[in-house]
Amino acid sequence: MFIDTHCHLTDRHCNDGDADRAIANAMAAGVGIMICPTADPNDIPGALHIAHMHDNVFCTIGIHPEYINTNPDDLLTDDILNDPRVVGIGEIGLDYHYNADTRMQQIELFERQLAIAKKCALPVAIHTREAEADTAQILNGDVCGVMHCYTSSWDLAKKMLDRGFMFSASGILTFKNSGDIRETFSKIPIDRIVIETDSPYCAPVPYRGKPCEPAMVIETARVLADVKGVKLTELEQILTENTHRLYPKMKL
Numbered sequence: 001m002f003i004d005t006h007c008h009l010t011d012r013h014c015n016d017g018d019a020d021r022a023i024a025n026a027m028a029a030g031v032g033i034m035i036c037p038t039a040d041p042n043d044i045p046g047a048l049h050i051a052h053m054h055d056n057v058f059c060t061i062g063i064h065p066e067y068i069n070t071n072p073d074d075l076l077t078d079d080i081l082n083d084p085r086v087v088g089i090g091e092i093g094l095d096y097h098y099n100a101d102t103r104m105q106q107i108e109l110f111e112r113q114l115a116i117a118k119k120c121a122l123p124v125a126i127h128t129r130e131a132e133a134d135t136a137q138i139l140n141g142d143v144c145g146v147m148h149c150y151t152s153s154w155d156l157a158k159k160m161l162d163r164g165f166m167f168s169a170s171g172i173l174t175f176k177n178s179g180d181i182r183e184t185f186s187k188i189p190i191d192r193i194v195i196e197t198d199s200p201y202c203a204p205v206p207y208r209g210k211p212c213e214p215a216m217v218i219e220t221a222r223v224l225a226d227v228k229g230v231k232l233t234e235l236e237q238i239l240t241e242n243t244h245r246l247y248p249k250m251k252l
Contacts, residue, residue: 001032002221002236003243004214005168006091006125006148006196009036009057010046019050022199023057026214032056034214035247037091037125037148039064041075051085058250060088060125062113065095068105072113081120087247089117090125091148094138097129106131110138117143123246126165132156139163146246149198154184161192166246168196171204171212174223182227190228190235194243195220 004026009019026034036047036059047059061080063070080086092113094106117124124145128135132152141163149170150157157167167188172178185193195217197204203212204219225235244250 001240002030002195002217003033003035003240004031004197004199004217005035005146005194005243005246006037006170007034007199007214007217008039008043008201009034009050009199010038010043011200022213022215023054026217027056029215029218031214031217033058033243033250035060035087035250038062039066039091039127041067041070044075044080048080048083048085058085058087058247060090061086062090062092062125063109064091064127065093065102065106065109066099068099068102068109070109072109072116076113076116078120081116081122084249084251086122087249088123088125088145089113089120090145091127092124093127094131094134095127095129096131100130103134107134107138114138114143117145122249125168128152128156136160139165146194149196149202150184151178151181154187157184157188161188166192166194166242168194169220169224170196170198171202171207171216171220173220173227174204175208176205182223185224186227190230190238191242193224193228193239194246195224195239 051057051059125148144164146166150167197217199212225232
């Protein structure tokens with residue numbers, strides 16, 4: 001059984017019924033557990049609903065740096081974070097690719113959510129894009145979790161490894177021009193890796209150009225097994241164990 005640790009089943013690009021269909025397709029393909037994060041604050045009720053409707057779906061609740069005008073204290077309430085289906089806080093972090101001019105507001109939102117994660121003793125799913133220096137400075141070891149859809153440098157990876165973080169490989173690992181990312185994952189210890197689709201984005205080879213869904217995470221696993229030099233069945237067991245260590249609240 002594989003686990004998709006990060007699939008946006010409530011994304012604005014998904015249509016009604018897409019989540020149920022994607023979950024069924026994933027189970028048929030051998031993906032037994034899915035974790036649905038939030039990015040848009042408006043997705044929080046939907047993520048909770050899906051997780052409560054499906055025994056094999058969990059969620060992480062967080063606010064993406066795109067939504068800098070959101071007050072996390074209004075949304076990341078104790079009732080939500082104590083919900084047994086909520087296993088972490090995410091996705092949260094920094095993204096300077098399009099919005100570098102909002103750097104300070106992003107940092108404030110990020111730090112407020114990290115404080116909530118620390119208070120609740122929940123792991124975090126971190127989004128970082130063109131913000132390595134600030135990400136490394138802010139994630140100083142007070143909280144732990146996963147570097148979601150990791151495509152940043154080996155230098156940042158070394159720092160985050162020292163601080164106890166795991167790293168999630170997405171379909172980007174399978175892209176022809178992703179040699180640097182595969183090299184980074186070849187160096188990351190195998191017990192610190194999980195996998196994801198980030199669906200409906202980042203569809204892996206051979207599905208590029210199509211909407212991504214959790215069933216496709218197996219293609220990323222195939223490439224990762226080759227990168228790490230292990231059999232796919234062995235990697236499957238390792239990834240399952242890693243995910244349960246990452247999200248100890250996740251119970252079936």
